[in-house]
Amino acid sequence: MIRIHVAAVCLASAAFALAQKPAPKTVPVPVHGQGCVASGIQAGCLVVRDSSSGTLYNLLISGARPQVDEGVEFTGVPHEGPTMCTQGTPVNVTEWSRKDSIKCPANEATNKGSGKR
Numbered sequence: 792m793i794r795i796h797v798a799a800v801c802l803a804s805a806a807f808a809l810a811q812k813p814a815p816k817t818v819p820v821p822v823h824g825q826g827c828v829a830s831g832i833q834a835g836c837l838v839v840r841d842s843s844s845g846t847l848y849n850l851l852i853s854g855a856r857p858q859v860d861e862g863v864e865f866t867g868v869p870h871e872g873p874t875m876c877t878q879g880t881p882v883n884v885t886e887w888s889r890k891d892s893i894k895c896p897a898n899e900a901t902n903k904g905s906g907k908r
Contacts, residue, residue: 815867824848824880825878828857838874839863842893849879852887862893 824841830852831838837850837857850857851870865888870881871875 819868821866821868822848822880823864823866824889825853825872825893826862827893827897828859828861828863830859831876831878833876834877836878838876838879839865847879849874849876849881850884850887851876851881852884857887860897862890862895863887864890864893 799817826839842845865884867884869882869884872883
């Protein structure tokens with residue numbers, strides 16, 4: 792009878808230990824997109840609507856930032872936790888580059904007005 796009791800305690804202890812073990816960390820899936828940079832609703836926030844998927848991304852960038860109405864391509868990882876920007880899917884941008892081949896509406900309007908008549 793004591794053996795059964797000891798075995799039950801051991802099984803319960805093992806089950807408890809397994810339940811308390813933290814889940815393995817998952818590797819974030821990289822995010823890649825491109826489109827025209829726009830100002831977010833909140834001051835200082837930058838958003839880009841990806842030209843392929845139509846997804847709106849909130850670009851979280853440390854260091855040099857792209858200009859509003861500039862075409863960019865970016866890579867990053869999903870941001871975990873809250874941000875002050877309330878638009879789009881937040882992405883911690885790991886790298887970005889200007890893409891002159893992406894024609895942004897505001898730039899086209901500006902460029903049209905600067906030609907000779």
